[in-house]
Amino acid sequence: MPGNSFGQAFKITTWGESHGPGVGVVVDGCPPQIPLGAEDIQAMLDRRRPGSSPASTSRKEPDRAVIMSGVFQGQTTGTPILIMVYNKDADPQAYAPYADLFRPGHGDITYLAKYGIRDWRGGGRSSARETVGRVAAGAVARVLLEREKVTIRAYTIELGGIKAIERRLEVIDRNRFYCPDPEAVKKMEQRVRTVKRKGDSVGGIVEILAKGVPKGLGEPVFDKLDADLAKALMGIGAVKGVEIGSGFDAPGKLGSENNDPITPAGFLTNNAGGILAGISNGDDIIIRVAVKPIPSILIEQQTIDLNGNPKTISTRGRHDIAAIPRINVVCEAMVSLVLTDHLLRQKAIQ
Amino acid sequence: MPGNSFGQAFKITTWGESHGPGVGVVVDGCPPQIPLGAEDIQAMLDRRRPGSSPASTSRKEPDRAVIMSGVFQGQTTGTPILIMVYNKDADPQAYAPYADLFRPGHGDITYLAKYGIRDWRGGGRSSARETVGRVAAGAVARVLLEREKVTIRAYTIELGGIKAIERRLEVIDRNRFYCPDPEAVKKMEQRVRTVKRKGDSVGGIVEILAKGVPKGLGEPVFDKLDADLAKALMGIGAVKGVEIGSGFDAPGKLGSENNDPITPAGFLTNNAGGILAGISNGDDIIIRVAVKPIPSILIEQQTIDLNGNPKTISTRGRHDIAAIPRINVVCEAMVSLVLTDHLLRQKAIQ
């Protein structure tokens, strides 16, 4: 009933607050004899680190992954893998001014409603810092998926209202926004600078592409592959929408347009987004998520304090102005976790 | 690991194929001493019955709900409630011509990939008939929610490209599409007739509104209320996208526009869609789902047979041309299940 675990065959449990001693994850269900080292996890953690991008905060988080269990002589043993990252740059005092205010767009007000208590230092579990555990676990999943020749990439197709037209995946890693359209990148940088100057923030859309996923993954009915992907991605803090394949364009299409014709050489189109009736069809899996603007902004906003009095608030923390591009690697991690889980689940009925 | 159960505290398991002896559901976790009768379930089943709408199939399905267990002298006992509906109108022969063809847009090809065997009579578990169990379970959940003053309605805001502009909820039950805009209804009827004549099908968008949901429901991190809603709705056969609150409009907004200001009287706007950081904030919960066009169409389409030979197919079954409006009650059921589950889960930590 508590909600900090994800997956059934490849099951992870994350723990830790943004301003406690550390954050991390337990990965349970990883098959044995898989080569795994801290460097596999570090590579993914480094990609979610803030820093170089103009859309990113100035916080320095070295985020050293420590494997505490489940790996022996460079191989997984089949037992739980505990991965831990110490919080080194925790400055709770930065949050003290907001300790009795509810930040608009944040979970402050709902956490208090749920628990009657709230760790006001940086959002507690609702902080983006919680995703360190997800990314670390996703890195383990990625090692398994690579053995099956499955690759997953998340890239930015919209930021601050600027849309990417092209899908040149080879340029993703060459720009700060993981955007596949060089022309759009320039406009995005301009847009981000303008908005930052005003103390405001922007949202965007991330597309996730999984190639090489074998046919037949996904469970009928409730645990459809797309249903589990939707949950995985909607469970990321800033995400307000998820669509697969033709997604929200499907309602405007006719059946004859939206169906993907089948030929001996494969599907002619991919409106399904690689998933039919909840089960992978062997085609590329394509998902898009709507990312809301970061709620922490310098612009003054209306709010109330713990006693219900009207107040104004301006969040002057060291915050990103967009969840993108840091959220991209979290999206990759969540998709990796879902696919790995269903890969293992499928083995059980074969 | 198998995927036919949903929920943790209020847990349901559906079973049954479209053309087997019957379909149904086991509801486990319903609190005791709740007045419940077959008529509560029947009322919801009747709403998903095909028939009157021009968008609906001509099949007659009486769908009599039979409660086999868990109710004694008109009250729930706290033990599993088995609800069963016999399949009376099952005509497997109608599907015989397609027994060795893969229908485009259907799960035929993926079910075979997954299981190596497939019940070709009407799609088996991927048939919309499976939703009988969901709606029956949703009816039980609804009884519980009504005791908490929670109401849930699903209505059509787009069909065949026609968008509803108004949200006049009082007219929903007065038209065949459960649409809140009488002007749009006229255009939808026209649109459906035109498309039907061409042997094609249409999709649409359903909006679900939950009022009266108490604050504090939802679990942090993975089992966020919106994450569970996304899974619940994306797990419905024809759904290709789910969004909450401002959804796919959020990416185009600034933080200052998308944040909902907080005042002593409540939130000034509801871009959050009633959920902040995965937990209900007491405001209306608003969700929209993208529904693809029904894949069964009279228009000839390319496909292959079991041996991989190219073929054409025209699905001449007694099919709806839109999943809407029958899917609407399924959406209501799934939202009811999620909210009830989290209501019960929340009790455990209080």
Add this chain to the structure above:
Amino acid sequence: MPGNSFGQAFKITTWGESHGPGVGVVVDGCPPQIPLGAEDIQAMLDRRRPGSSPASTSRKEPDRAVIMSGVFQGQTTGTPILIMVYNKDADPQAYAPYADLFRPGHGDITYLAKYGIRDWRGGGRSSARETVGRVAAGAVARVLLEREKVTIRAYTIELGGIKAIERRLEVIDRNRFYCPDPEAVKKMEQRVRTVKRKGDSVGGIVEILAKGVPKGLGEPVFDKLDADLAKALMGIGAVKGVEIGSGFDAPGKLGSENNDPITPAGFLTNNAGGILAGISNGDDIIIRVAVKPIPSILIEQQTIDLNGNPKTISTRGRHDIAAIPRINVVCEAMVSLVLTDHLLRQKAIQ
């Protein structure tokens, strides 16, 4: 959280009361393409039917198994298998005299404490009738186990204080008590007759032997194979104790006596009962369960009524005087379910 499901990869959910319309089970997770017919289930149900034994009730329960889903053309499809048995011999009036009395040794008083309501007709879910669903599901598991050359037998090694000395498994099916010692059988029959005449009841010990279980089944730590077996068996109504291998004799042994020496030809002894550190070692799995005397007896006993007034009660229903031998097939079923579940779970990490 509700407790009517069992297993993770091979997951069953039972439903139904002793005196409602029927009882049954949903089996979710059965691999596809397994030949299965109602006759496979019927054979097991027939073995739990009361009748011939002097220890058995006189109730006639034809118990016809009906498969409602999950099987197509004689093979499992990988989707949920609903097996149902109608209650034909339900005579709730027989229980009316006890409707406001708590029967000693029964769950009447605890069900009311838990639920605030209780189906007094025959014990509701605490009735032995609930085990119909377990046995039906166990029959499906047995089909899977037979393909792996695993065999499971439960036999009576003590009844009414009479202990079986021999373990002649070939005679089990030739006597009414499923007892492997012909001499003991004679004494048991005598004992049962004497006790029956006095209106009292007896308990006993059932031993379960699983042969051919592959090495490596079971999960470390909490889901140890013996832990899951203990839960499975202690979850049967009348069971008050479970032991594996040397069991309650182990405390009296020295380490040098209890350890099983390992040789190139295998283990020299089997004090482990086939399970080491929670994982099967390839040897026979041997379990014993302590079965309490049936609590329904003709002898007058002290009790109270719903208002707390002192009363006496004599349960004059058509009851067995021992849970043995009908419980034996339930034990076999539960062990089959655990082994099948772990067989499938093990596949996921390989």
Add this chain to the structure above:
Amino acid sequence: MPGNSFGQAFKITTWGESHGPGVGVVVDGCPPQIPLGAEDIQAMLDRRRPGSSPASTSRKEPDRAVIMSGVFQGQTTGTPILIMVYNKDADPQAYAPYADLFRPGHGDITYLAKYGIRDWRGGGRSSARETVGRVAAGAVARVLLEREKVTIRAYTIELGGIKAIERRLEVIDRNRFYCPDPEAVKKMEQRVRTVKRKGDSVGGIVEILAKGVPKGLGEPVFDKLDADLAKALMGIGAVKGVEIGSGFDAPGKLGSENNDPITPAGFLTNNAGGILAGISNGDDIIIRVAVKPIPSILIEQQTIDLNGNPKTISTRGRHDIAAIPRINVVCEAMVSLVLTDHLLRQKAIQ
């Protein structure tokens, strides 16, 4: 499917090997606003520490509990509590001689069969060291149970064949074996000394008594309170049997002897052990577990190496000669976890 988690509403996941960097547990589902400090956990960990007893190893394990998350300003926040203990006394070299031998009575041979790889340093996850996480989680559960006036004690009623006759609970903490019979203690000390001199080891029986458990806890059918207790206790390494109430004496009793008569003042006897039909009846819960002798002994034993060659082995590590009394606190912890889980589960249906 992986087996390192326990509980549903109060869910724990343990991790860590005996000779890795550390061991620990994540507790998910602990209600918020419960006062909790490291000292609460330390007190329980100290009780499982080896040391003073003649039955104990000479290893020094300071075992400092560190709370990494889920507690803020001395109170639980409702989010996951990660408790960690560093392994300070890890000496893997002590195990090097056995790296390619299977120790009789240990899980070496079955872990290798399951995983194809094995952490030979001290048994990996099958080491008693894994129970640090259980005891730490049990300490959190204990804090919750104390608020409900539930107390749990485990004490030794048999060791090395010496049985405790008396049940003087007030003397338990005054002797090294947590034994309630001072006369038996003297004989146990003598017995342990004798066996130790011979390089052998002993087993025993632990009784666990839970007082003040409210009526109505436990789920019908599979998750019976006694079934979950049986799983919890049989899942402890050295346990080979579990019985509740009259347990293995029940088979020798008549129904009229084993039934507990009910009077307005309560039950006259407690053969049920506080649980009827899987649900607590408000009486004391009494459980006994059979603990096998520690398999690590100095006496030479037959075994094989990784290549299947016959070898002999004498385990000269720093081992206890009995799991008792260190296992007692683990038994208390497991019973605490089960009762807390069912306390929270029960709230969800009320």
